Amino acid sequence: MRKGVFSAVMALLAMGFWLSAARAQAETEVDVALVLAVDVSRSMDPDEQELQRQGFMEAFRSPLVHDAIRKGIVGRIIVTYVEWSGVDYQTVIVPWTIIDGPESAMKFADGLDNAPIGRTRRTSISGAIDFSAKLLDRTGVEPLRRVIDISGDGPNSSGRGVMAARDEAVAKGITINGLPIMLKRPSGFGDMENLDLYYKDCVIGGEGAFLIPVRERQHFAEAIRTKIIREIAALPAPSPLIQTVQTQSPSACPEGDRGMYRWDRN
Incomplete structure (x- = not known):
């Protein structure tokens, strides 16, 4: 009898430990760990940089984004906002933040509103990746997915090859999505005729990777909101803005420090 009681007590203790461990794991899980990596190189005009920052702020204040987070498997995400330019310039503007509802999403947006926007030389997409x-x-949590969201207005112009950086990240199970900014016509060194094709072939990658080109100022906020909702939900979106990865990259992608750009694949 005593042996039976002892066994029952041990079974209950074991179950308690298991439930405790499961609860602790659940508390550290998030649907996605998302790095918002934003170009602040000098090729971006100050008003374009402000438009970009406002677009991200509006996205995290949007009820549509709040609803996407709530409907996730776990119901929360973790996000950080990084500004980048040259190979030696990457700055965390808002550190890793758990967002599990409108209040924490608004707080994240307020953190962006209160921070000045940097502006430096060169464009190292590889450094940002x-x-x-x-x-x-170094998130401190267990994400179901890991995503890097790269936005910028030009090709890689410093640091190592962008494809090498992308391929290493993808090999770790990271998805890289893109927001190529195409508000101006190419006018000089470092500009690219078809930046969206460059991003599609040379920058984005991983499971479910996609890009949304921004060609009109009035579409900036909508593009960012659509992109973040899809990254949170990990589901196909009906928006005509979205372009997905369909093929492998071409044999070579031009790098910014090797000359002028025109990206034609016809």
Whole structure:
């Protein structure tokens, strides 16, 4: 009898420990760990940079984004906002923040509203990817998915090859999505005729990777909101703005420090 009671007590203790461990794991899980990596190089006009920042702020204040977070498997995400330009410039503007409802989403947007916007030289997409991948190793939580969201208005112009950085991140299970900003016609060195094709072939990658080009100022906020909702939900979106990865990259992608750009694949 005593042996039976002892066994029952041990079974209850074991179940208690298991439930406690399961509860602790649940508390550290999030649907997605998302790095918002935003270009602040000098090729971006100050008003374009402000438009970009406002677009992200509006997205996290949007009930549509709040609803997407709530409907996730876990119901919360973790996000950080990074500004980048040259190979040696990546700055965390808002650190990793758990967002589990409208209040925390608004707080994240307020953090962006209160921070000044940087503006420096060169464009190192590879540096932004490498920096973001390191951040994703230090979230302190267990994300179901890990995503880097790259926005910028030009090709890689400093640092190592962008394809090498992308491929290393993808090999770690990270998805890279893109927001190529195409508000101005190419006019000089470092500009690219078809930046969306460059992003599609050379920058984005991983499971479910996609890009949304921004060609009109009035579409900026909508593009950012659509992109974040899809990244949170990990579901196909009906928006005609979205372009997905369909093929492998071409044999080579031009790098910014090797000359002028025109990206034609016809």
